[in-house]
Amino acid sequence: MKRESRNAKGARVVGLGSAAPEGVMTNFDLEKMVETSDEWIRARTGIRERRIADEKTATSDLSYLAARKAMEAAGVSARELDGIIVATATPDMLFPATACLLQDRLGARNVAAFDLEAGCSGFIYGMAIGDGMIAAGLGETILVVGADTLSKVTDWDDRGTCVLLADGAGAIVLKPSNGPSGILSTHLASDGSLGPLLCQPAGGSRRPATTETVQEGLHYLKMKGNEVFKYAVRAMEDSTNRALKMAGLESKDVDLLVPHQANYRIIEATAKRVGVPMERVCTNIDRYGNTSAASIPLALDEALKAGRVGEGDIIAMVAFGAGFTWGAAIVRW
Template sequence: MDLRGCRIAGVGSYVPEEVLTNADLEKIVDTTDEWIVSHTGIRERRVIPDDQNTSDLAAEASRRALDDAGVQADQVQLIIAATVTSDTVFPGTSAILEHKLGAKRAATFDLVTGCTGFVDGIVTGAQFIQTGAYDRVLVVAAEALTRITNWTDRSTCVLFGDGAGAAVLEPTDPGAGLLGYAMDTQGFAGEHLCIPSSGSAWPPDEKAIAEHATKLYMNGHEIFKMAVRGVPYIARKAMKNAGITEEDVDWVVMHQANQRILDAAADRLHIAPEKVISNLERYGNTSAASMGIALDELYRDGRLQNGQHVLMVGFGAGFCLAGAVIRWDK
């Protein structure tokens, strides 16, 4: 069976209007703007309003991606939503999104893989495109992380923000679009980034609430070490599978977690820093949404041109790694 190519035909992103600055955080926890910027690169982040949910962020980003692709919602055949902050445990965000968009022909499912979600969604959606099962797939990654942030933990509450990024996938000629990918999970490290009381192992109760166990926990030191080692590993594996080398990479769109991780990974990959996209200072860490937002900005400001190679690399809860190489064909 000959496989088709899969390209990104449209992109879109959305972030809430409310801005939470480092100066604002100085009033909440014992921290300073200088410390946050020097340790993370973050200056501000966006916060979802009380009258919105994750699916609302996803819907706005999706509408922008569909408009960019020239596709109507009722032409979408599959919706893949990546999030760890779904409106409800079930139904999933993708099902809620199908209704909000009016995508009445679409099948739906969610991916709960954290910060690798956007790449995971593109790779998963591409399988349906390449085999001919579907011709139009909508991938959206959206997070309302401020809803699961422990605002008493100064080591993590300074990091996270809310937003969404989306992409419309369509067929293309072989050798264009998605060229190759690699994925990996190191489950032994799952305890380092999790919500301890969020499921059947420890259903939320009074004890969990009192101990902030229903909020996000992260062992930043361990995650940093695993990311600095893991990103070059999964990036090189993805490039090998795509048949390119570091010299062929025009842009690196990495999960926006920490500027130090971005810098260290670029150095280990021997890729010039100016090729590595960073919007951390404006949005903070938006988990699954971060790469979708960064890719959309790279495209819309005119830097991303047809024929260029984009290396996308995600890392996060699981501990999961995902990389993909895309030859831009739009």
């Protein structure tokens, strides 16, 4: 599946917010759990610490905190929302949708609410769908959340994955664009043949949860990290270039590149191939690890608060994740 779109009407981001659990897990904490070292993790991934949710906190809880902040920044009340999209691979339950739990908690009424599962690319997918809903006249005010609690599906004995994964949420409010600022282009793609390289094998309808699947640890996230790495860089480069081209822009026009935060080396390699210098790249993986669908809005929110984003700036966002899925969005702030 490949979908490329250029905005007919288009949406713009009118509010942004993010949330992360308070609990910090450092590389030194992980040294006590698996055979690894702070030095290895920092050198191979760029991560120093990450936020991990406590037992009582689920994806909808972090989604709610991020959504409230985004709505406050946008000056939008729950009653004004027409749609809620939650991009997540770790919903509270398989059903009802986490978006419906959020709708209820926010007190939104007469609102379309659904989950979107595109792994770590979920936020870009959600933004593209929210943009499309506005362009199609399906609503005027759409809340898009990217949220995951990967720690809940992490095998804490698997050093190949447990050092990477973390929890967080980010949210944006979209409204019709009535000026030059807005989502200029989006590019979405997927390749399901590569799905087994990054998956949660049991707990769905193919292999429902049984005592055996739990004993075999098949409810945990499984990943062939070095294989994923190769595809991630190529796909993120390609997607950014396609989205830029659709927007009639080039890499030199990018004021800020906000890539999915999976591995510092992936970010560096992608930026180099796209042609954006690292001083124009947004990274916070050192403090947050891989928060999946939350990573782009978490990083963008930090950049915004640090004054790195000005009106009219061109922001390129790009992600890659389970599916495989990948995608990019070009936004004029």
